[in-house]
Each structure stands twice: as structure tokens, then as C-alpha cells.
Amino acid sequence: MNQTALPLSLGIDFGGTSVKFGVVQGHEVIAQAPAIATEDFNEAQPLIDAIVYVIEDLRAHHPEICAIGVGVPGFVDFETGNIHNLTNVKGWTNIALRDILQDRTKLPVAVENDANCMAYAEWKVGAGMGKDHLVCITLGTGVGGGIITHGHMLRGAHSVAGELGQTSIDYSGREGAYGNLGSLEDYIGNNEIAADARQTYAKHNIDKSITECTPAALSQAAAQGDQVAVEIWQGIAQKLACTVVNACWLLNPAAIIIGGGVAKAAHLLFDPLKDSIQKQLAPAFLNGLEIIPAQFSNDAGIIGAATLAREEASNVK
Amino acid sequence: MNQTALPLSLGIDFGGTSVKFGVVQGHEVIAQAPAIATEDFNEAQPLIDAIVYVIEDLRAHHPEICAIGVGVPGFVDFETGNIHNLTNVKGWTNIALRDILQDRTKLPVAVENDANCMAYAEWKVGAGMGKDHLVCITLGTGVGGGIITHGHMLRGAHSVAGELGQTSIDYSGREGAYGNLGSLEDYIGNNEIAADARQTYAKHNIDKSITECTPAALSQAAAQGDQVAVEIWQGIAQKLACTVVNACWLLNPAAIIIGGGVAKAAHLLFDPLKDSIQKQLAPAFLNGLEIIPAQFSNDAGIIGAATLAREEASNVK
Numbered sequence: 001m002n003q004t005a006l007p008l009s010l011g012i013d014f015g016g017t018s019v020k021f022g023v024v025q026g027h028e029v030i031a032q033a034p035a036i037a038t039e040d041f042n043e044a045q046p047l048i049d050a051i052v053y054v055i056e057d058l059r060a061h062h063p064e065i066c067a068i069g070v071g072v073p074g075f076v077d078f079e080t081g082n083i084h085n086l087t088n089v090k091g092w093t094n095i096a097l098r099d100i101l102q103d104r105t106k107l108p109v110a111v112e113n114d115a116n117c118m119a120y121a122e123w124k125v126g127a128g129m130g131k132d133h134l135v136c137i138t139l140g141t142g143v144g145g146g147i148i149t150h151g152h153m154l155r156g157a158h159s160v161a162g163e164l165g166q167t168s169i170d171y172s173g174r175e176g177a178y179g180n181l182g183s184l185e186d187y188i189g190n191n192e193i194a195a196d197a198r199q200t201y202a203k204h205n206i207d208k209s210i211t212e213c214t215p216a217a218l219s220q221a222a223a224q225g226d227q228v229a230v231e232i233w234q235g236i237a238q239k240l241a242c243t244v245v246n247a248c249w250l251l252n253p254a255a256i257i258i259g260g261g262v263a264k265a266a267h268l269l270f271d272p273l274k275d276s277i278q279k280q281l282a283p284a285f286l287n288g289l290e291i292i293p294a295q296f297s298n299d300a301g302i303i304g305a306a307t308l309a310r311e312e313a314s315n316v317k
Numbered sequence: 318m319n320q321t322a323l324p325l326s327l328g329i330d331f332g333g334t335s336v337k338f339g340v341v342q343g344h345e346v347i348a349q350a351p352a353i354a355t356e357d358f359n360e361a362q363p364l365i366d367a368i369v370y371v372i373e374d375l376r377a378h379h380p381e382i383c384a385i386g387v388g389v390p391g392f393v394d395f396e397t398g399n400i401h402n403l404t405n406v407k408g409w410t411n412i413a414l415r416d417i418l419q420d421r422t423k424l425p426v427a428v429e430n431d432a433n434c435m436a437y438a439e440w441k442v443g444a445g446m447g448k449d450h451l452v453c454i455t456l457g458t459g460v461g462g463g464i465i466t467h468g469h470m471l472r473g474a475h476s477v478a479g480e481l482g483q484t485s486i487d488y489s490g491r492e493g494a495y496g497n498l499g500s501l502e503d504y505i506g507n508n509e510i511a512a513d514a515r516q517t518y519a520k521h522n523i524d525k526s527i528t529e530c531t532p533a534a535l536s537q538a539a540a541q542g543d544q545v546a547v548e549i550w551q552g553i554a555q556k557l558a559c560t561v562v563n564a565c566w567l568l569n570p571a572a573i574i575i576g577g578g579v580a581k582a583a584h585l586l587f588d589p590l591k592d593s594i595q596k597q598l599a600p601a602f603l604n605g606l607e608i609i610p611a612q613f614s615n616d617a618g619i620i621g622a623a624t625l626a627r628e629e630a631s632n633v634k
Contacts, residue, residue, distance in 0.1 A: 075599060075601045077601075084600075084601050132474070133473050133474040145567075147567065149466065149471055149473065149478075150469065150471070150472075152467065154466055154467070154471075154568065155467075155569070156450050156466065156568055156569025156570065157449070157450040157569050157570060157571040157605070158569055158601050158602070158604055158605075159569070160569045160599075160601045160602060161466075161566075161567060161568050161569035162567065163566040163567065164566070164567065166566045166599075167562075167563040167566045167567060168486065168559050168562065168563055169485065169487075169488040170486075170487050170488060170489075171486040171487060171555060171556055171558075171559035172487075172555075178597065178598060178599045179596045179597050180562060180566075180597040180598070181559070181597065182559075238488060238489075239488055241488075242485050242488035242498070242499075245484075245485065245497060246484040246485055246563060247567065249478075249480040249481070249483045249484045249497075250462075250464065250478060250479065250480065250481065250484060250564065250567060250568075251471065251473055251478050251567075252472070252473025252474050252475055252476070252477045252478035253473065253474060254474040279496045280485075280495065280496050280497040280498065281495060281496075281497070282392060282477075282483075282495045283401075284392045284394075284401050284475050284477045285475070285477060287475055288474070288475075
């Protein structure tokens with residue numbers, strides 16, 4: 001083994017439908033294992049057993065793995081490693097995942113919210129490297145976020161801070177999952193984009209199916225000159241700008257990093273987004289502010305969880 | 318002089334219409350000087366001269382003053398002590414106030430945004446004492462804010478963070494001072510409350526003058542059983558709740574502290590506010606969350622600026 005090699009750590013991206021695994025070195029995933037489908041499990045214990053099985057298999061091939069990080073889709077207390085609740089996975093309420101995995105693997109384990117892991121990856125080894133003040137947003141079925149201020153991840157009183165997707169863009173708007181009115185996620189989550197786009201087409205007397213209105217389909221349509229699709233992207237950008245501008249007034253970040261599937265719309269989203277942000281902030285907030293796409297895509301959660309676990313383990317030593 | 322006495326510091330509250338001075342010990346203002354009216358000055362230099370005159374007069378009576386803090390109504394770079402711009406005071410753009418005052422007085426000086434000073438007072442010696450995660454909002458002609466996270470004041474990349482009043486509650490709402498759409502201040506600033514209240518009364522076929530619609534007048538009317546006034550307060554609470562809930566999703570604070578003139582409406586504001594917040598957050602965010610009135614009123618800026626200056630001076634040593 002190369003003496004100067006970067007340490008290896010294992011990142012686990014626990015999503016709503018599958019659990020993915022990657023062995024991470026620096027900013028790269030150097031090995032993966034087949035994902036576990038969560039729908040096959042109705043409770044936590046057998047899924048934990050399956051996760052431990054894959055961990056041990058990866059460790060057999062990569063004995064240098066020094067720490068394990070897990071990103072989970074829900075509220076987790078980072079300090080204790082206890083999962084409060086996973087919205088879309090059955091049987092995951094009040095699970096002390098960190099302690100369980102540490103006990104089973106005898107390795108240091110970190111458990112963190114998935115969007116915070118994405119933010120961690122971009123901050124430590126990605127598009128926001130070297131910046132002390134960052135806001136990261138990830139756009140997909142859900143809209144997640146993570147915040148870095150003064151060179152630290154902002155976690156708050158119970159480690160659940162950074163939920164940009166739940167913040168409101170309309171105080172009397174749509175009612176969301178937590179009774180919250182007008183949450184960004186309820187307007188620019190993948191499904192909401194598609195449903196709203198279909199209605200917008202209908203207003204133009206154009207009949208489209210939901211599958212013709214996915215963010216990917218809307219990108220393609222706009223690229224081919226469909227003006228309705230271009231307008232729809234402007235509407236998405238306007239709503240996202242509201243949350244970004246709010247985060248700027250509150251946090252005065254040096255950069256906003258935007259990732260996830262919807263961000264793949266690239267200039268269709270970023271051009272009107274930047275324009276709208278530029279028009280809505282005082283000069284001191286715009287000074288040097290960057291609006292940039294995330295460096296990592298599907299691997300962001302794995303890389304972030306692994307990086308976090310490695311750094312936490314080295315802090316303990 | 319008592320050997321165990323708390324150190325004295327001087328707090329200066331630089332407002333839109335006057336500059337107020339107080340000698341502070343612990344959480345008390347033990348001496349004051351007459352305020353200077355800013356309208357008498359068209360540029361910064363003569364006003365600075367007048368401020369230094371009052372400082373030296375107070376020091377003659379209280380030679381133990383060890384530091385000077387200034388809270389200013391605008392954007393200031395706390396690290397350098399340079400004022401970017403004061404919105405409502407003529408001639409105050411790019412003024413290196415900290416260096417100027419340090420040079421003239423030979424004392425350590427701190428210059429900070431006025432709402433951050435209010436937050437600092439509540440955090441260090443007021444309603445939020447001992448808490449590491451706080452959001453403070455001050456309601457008046459303008460709506461200001463200050464944020465404490467992880468035991469530090471959150472200042473951001475250019476020291477201008479914490480502007481809760483500029484955040485949007487409606488992505489397509491009223492256009493504010495910085496081109497920002499739907500800012501909280503543009504709905505619940507004193508003047509906006511009065512103007513909107515007058516319209517609400519008009520809808521009920523009740524003719525009221527603007528002076529009958531001030532927050533103080535609306536409080537009195539509601540206390541006397543005026544149901545329209547009660548409804549108006551509920552509307553104010555609903556809008557304020559939007560910004561508070563957003564701050565909770567982003568920052569996960571342990572307490573929200575609300576001060577300023579409008580907060581004097583007490584239960585008329587706090588009851589519907591707490592109710593609306595309770596309905597719009599996930600349990601992990603509501604866990605232990607306190608919504609409390611500020612301890613300090615008119616003196617908050619003086620006490621905060623003085624406390625900040627004293628702590629900064631002792632950190633340097």
C-alpha cells in the first residue's frame with residue numbers, strides 16, 4: 001500500500017428507495033457495492049443487517065477503510081447519531097443508527113441528514129472548497145439544503161437546521177407536509193414542477209401528459225425552442241430565487257451551490273435565477289456572491305457522508 | 318471605587334433621527350447624555366465631532382469607561398468597523414467609523430448593525446442569556462434582526478447577515494427598498510401596518526385616520542374589544558410567523574426573541590404568532606422552542622453596543 005495514499009472511508013447514501021455504498025478517497029468513489037432496495041424491508045432491523053453485510057464485504061476488499069458515514073433522508077441528531085424519523089422509509093423512527101453501526105463494525109460512524117452530506121461534499125472537496133460561508137440546495141423529488149457559516153456546518157439546537165426546501169415563499173400558499181404554508185418544495189419538487197407545467201400548457205391549450213412535463217422533458221422542450229417550457233423554467237427560477245435571496249439576507253454567504261436533478265437544466269434555470277437574485281439584494285450581499293452548480297451529482301451523498309466520517313474520526317483522535 | 322465592580326463601557330445607539338448615549342454596567346444603563354438630533358447634520362464629519370464631544374464629557378464623569386460600542390442603522394463591516402451606508406442618515410457612505418473613533422478617543426471601539434446590537438444585548442445579558450442558538454427580531458419603522466448560532470453571532474461573508482426584515486414572505490409580493498419582492502418589513506413595518514389597517518377598516522366601512530391605525534392605537538382598540546383590530550393583529554402575526562418559521566427551518570434556534578414597539582402588543586401578537594408557528598414546523602424544530610418578548614426596550618441598542626465593545630476589548634487583551 002502506498003504510504004502517502006489518502007485515507008479511505010465508506011459513504012452510505014440512504015435514500016427513499018435504495019441504500020447506496022461507495023468507498024471514497026479524496027473526492028472520488030473508488031469502489032461501489034450493489035445498492036439495497038429499501039422497499040424489500042418493512043422494519044429497520046433486517047435492513048440494518050443487510051447494510052452491515054455490505055459494509056463487511058467492502059471492508060474485506062478494502063481493509064484500510066477507517067470510518068463510515070451515513071446520509072439519511074430525514075431528521076437526525078448529528079451529536080447523538082439518533083434518527084428522529086425517515087419520512088419515506090418504513091419503521092425508521094427513533095433509531096440509534098450510529099451506536100448500532102459502531103457496535104457492529106467497531107469503526108467510527110457518523111450519521112447525518114442527506115442534504116447536509118451533499119453540502120459537506122461540496123464544501124470540503126467540491127464546488128465550494130475553501131469557502132467559509134456557503135448555502136447548498138439540492139433539487140429533486142424533495143428540495144434539501146445545507147449551510148456552512150464561519151467555517152462550520154450550521155446544525156442548530158437539535159442538529160436539524162438547513163431545511164431550505166421547507167421554507168416558505170408565500171405566507172398564504174400551499175400547505176406542506178408539516179402544515180407549513182407555501183414551502184419551496186411544494187412548488188419546485190419534481191412532481192410539483194410536472195403538475196404545474198401540465199396546467200401551464202393547458203392554459204395555452206396544449207395537452208401534455210405528466211411524463212412530458214418532467215424537469216428533464218421541460219429542459220429538452222425549452223432547448224428545442226418551446227417558449228412555454230422557457231417560461232416554466234423562468235417561473236421555477238423566480239420561486240427558487242425567493243428562497244436563495246432569503247438565505248442571503250439571513251446568512252450573507254460567499255456562494256450558493258445548486259445541485260440535484262433539476263439543476264441539470266443549466267442555463268435555463270441559472271440565467272433567470274441569477275438575474276432575479278441580482279435584482280433583489282443590497283450591494284453588500286452581492287459583493288463577490290457566486291451562484292454555482294454543484295460539482296457532484298449522484299455521488300454527492302456518498303462522498304459527503306464518507307468525507308464527514310473521515311474528518312469526524314480524525315477530530316476525535 | 319469598588320474593586321469588584323463590573324467594568325463600564327459606553328454604548329451609542331445611532332438611530333435614523335438621533336444619536337443616544339449610555340454608560341452601561343452589566344445589564345443596566347447607569348448614566349446617559351442628551352441625545353444628538355441627526356437632522357441638524359448634513360454630513361458625517363461635524364456629527365462625528367459632536368459624538369466625540371459627548372463621549373469625552375461622559376468619560377470625564379466616568380473615567381472607568383473601558384470601551385465604546387456603536388450600533389448603526391445600516392450595513393457595516395464588523396471586522397473593519399467601516400460603515401457601508403446608512404439608509405436614513407445623510408452623508409454616511411464608506412465611513413471608517415471605528416478607526417476614526419479609536420483615533421480620537423484612544424479607546425477600543427466596536428461598530429455593529431443596530432439590530433445585531435439588540436440581539437447581542439438579549440443574548441449576553443437579556444432574555445436569551447445562556448442560549449447558543451437564538452433568532453432576534455426587532456419590530457418598528459423597520460424590521461431588523463440578529464442571529465446567534467453555535468454560541469457566536471452569525472455575521473456571514475461580509476458581516477451583513479441577519480436581515481430578517483428584508484426576507485420575503487411572498488415571492489411575487491410588494492417591491493421593497495432593494496428591489497426585493499414581498500419583504501416582511503414592507504408588510505409589518507409601523508407605517509405599512511397603519512396603511513394596511515386603514516384599508517382593512519375601510520373594507521368594513523369604518524373610516525379611520527392613519528394616526529388611529531398606528532400599532533399602539535390598534536393595540537388599544539383591540540384591548541377594548543374592536544374585532545377588526547383583533548383581526549389586523551392576527552394578520553400581522555401570520556406574516557411575522559412566516560419569517561420566524563423560515564428562520565427555524567434554516568437555523569433551528571432554541572429561542573425566538575421579539576422586541577421593538579410592535580412587540581408591545583403582547584398577547585395580541587404573541588398568541589396568534591405562537592399558534593401559527595406551532596402549526597408549521599416539524600416536531601424536532603418545536604422541541605423546546607421558546608417564543609419570548611425581548612427583555613430590553615429603548616435601551617437595547619445602547620446595552621448591546623456597550624456589551625459588545627466590552628467583550629471585544631477583553632478578547633483582544
